Amino acid sequence: MNMNAESKQNRHVVIISIDGMANYYLQDPNVRMPNVRRLIGSGVVAAGMESVFPTATWAIHSSMVTGTYPRKHGVLGNWTVERPKHRVGEFFGDRMYDQPDVLRCETWYDAAKRAGWTTASICWPVTRGAKNIDFNIPEFYEQELFDSLCTASYWEELKATGLPMERYGEWSRDHARGPMQDWLTTEIAKYTIRIHRPNLLQLHYLLPDSLQHDYGIRSKEAYWSLEYVDERIGDVLKALEDNDLHDMTDVFVVSDHGFVDTTKTFYPNVLFRQKGWFNTEQPGRSQVIAVSNGGSGFVYVLEEDPDRRAALVAEVRQTLQRAEGVGRLFEQEQFPALGLPAPGELDTFRPDFAFEADMDSFVHFGHEGDEVIRPLTKFKGMHGYLPQRDELKAIFVAAGPSIQAGVTLPEIRLVDIAPTIARLIGVELGSADGSALDQIWKEEMQLGKLYSAQR
Incomplete structure (x- = not known):
């Protein structure tokens, strides 16, 4: 199912994950996110998205990229206990495990490489040591991990541009400087789009999660964080336009979980x-x-x-x-x-x-x-509870040349995202628990027509 060189060059997918953005924020008039709302107007939005249990970032993003539940992909939460070694198993921060050692199912970026695509990943959980990401910066919190475990040539290339790569760890840990961390993620994405034009780019924004932990849901800080991330998404969309990629890129904006207040x-x-x-x-x-x-x-x-x-x-x-x-x-x-x-x-x-x-x-x-x-x-705000609770529902938005405009889907499952991305790539994820959202495609882009040349 590999694509020919011409079709590969003209196919691009960008997946943006907003950590901690509850679906209820899309109905909140206090939330100013014009770029996300523009994508909704020109594309598809789900009425809600059920995540996975526990609603914790490392398990969820593993389910997101594989289309499987933790039972199958193997990353059960941010923290577990590793029985044979009698130690706490820490997935948080990609501190302990390489991706090939713990993630047991094919991901959408594995499928992309199988189809001959180039792949890039910025601040995405459970990507340390991932073999099928060409340009890889995992979600770390220690500078020494960034310096030693990112794609070496890519990291040095970014440092040579003058970007403050030496501050990524410090800005990732310090919530007060979280806006700088998400800004740096955006600048890396813009550079990567301009110079490397990857067929698949995934990036992960942290600020709404951080500030809701600190200040609670619907706080002024939470509203500001969503507006700030929306501005960064606008920067990424502009980079696609400036580099003549807008008309050949399908963009997905999703989140991993919602939030509740805790006392x-x-x-x-x-x-x-x-x-x-x-x-x-x-x-x-x-x-x-x-x-x-x-x-x-x-x-x-x-x-x-x-x-x-x-x-x-x-x-x-x-x-x-x-x-x-x-x-x-x-x-x-x-x-x-x-x-x-x-x-x-x-x-x-x-x-x-x-x-x-x-x-x-x-x-x-x-x-x-x-x-x-x-x-x-x-923490004033928290997640981790059952994903069926309305407060924990996440968002799903998609727009681009393959995707219908003005469509609202009924509630979907987070495990449906990966099979849908795989369809755009032109391959199937054999182990997926979810189902491709085939109802989102434009009529002229139905799979039988879109991918007949690739099969």
């Missing part, structure tokens, strides 16, 4: 410590440990003796069922319905229990102190 913090490891199950000196050697994915958590029973383990699982279940702060508790038999691995699947990272916190609570890793539930929270 309390739940500390499951304090509860487990009080039960004598949590090892404060060596947390990975605990009998029971919880990790947070924001508004939800995973609980691991690490006791290895079969009889003691069975008794402990029963006691942990009872403890969680009674715990203030646990809104809904899920056992392994319920995991497949959540998109999580069933017993016998992904044994390295699969928890024994998953839970959704009360909707006003944030789940914290910490084990210090005596209060399991505490008023106030580190």
Whole structure:
């Protein structure tokens, strides 16, 4: 299904992810996003988009690019426990794992390379060491990771332009300088469009997520962050126009999850410590440990003796069922319905229990102190809860030469995006759980006509 050289040169796709933009913002008159609204007017918007559980960035972006649920692609959350090594597995910040070692399904950028396309990625989660991204800057937070693990020639090329690449890590970590980080992402995208003209470009903006964590939903800071990111999207669209790519580029603007306000913090490891199950000196050697994915958590029973383990699982279940702060508790038999691995699947990272916190609570890793539930929270806004909740619904917008104008889709699933992108590339993702949104194509661009030459 490889495209010929001429058709490849004239096909481009840009995917922009806005971290933390809830679908309810599209109906909010206080949100000024003229560039996104212009795309909606000339293209397609979904009434809403159901994300995946947990509604945490690293799991979601893995589902986004593969069209599969975490059960299949393998990245279960921002944090897990890696059972064989008795350590917390940190996907957040791409600090621990290379993409080929943890992401188990074909992505849209893998499919693009299979079709002979050039690929670029800026600040996208779970891309460290990705073999099929030609120009790659993963989502890191430490400068040393940027300096050592981005595409080396690309990184040096960007430094030579005078862009402040040496500040990317610092600006990524510091929410107060988050606008500079998203500005730098945009400047890199503009340069990459002008010089390299990749067939597929994916980029990820962080500011709305950061400022909603700090100030809460519908705060003045949240509204400003959305307007700021919209301006940066306008810069990317102008770069396409300035480089004669606008008429051959399909643009997708999506988000990963919505947000709710939080007022309390739940500390499951304090509860487990009080039960004598949590090892404060060596947390990975605990009998029971919880990790947070924001508004939800995973609980691991690490006791290895079969009889003691069975008794402990029963006691942990009872403890969680009674715990203030646990809104809904899920056992392994319920995991497949959540998109999580069933017993016998992904044994390295699969928890024994998953839970959704009360909707006003944030789940914290910490084990210090005596209060399991505490008023106030580190974050004023949070995500991680069940994706079926309206507050957690994400956005989907698409416009371009292949896409109809003035169409509103019913609610879609986040896992539908990757099969749709693959159709534009002219290939199929065999492992996808989602379905291509074939109703968005212009009549003259129906797949049988559009891709007949490629097949």
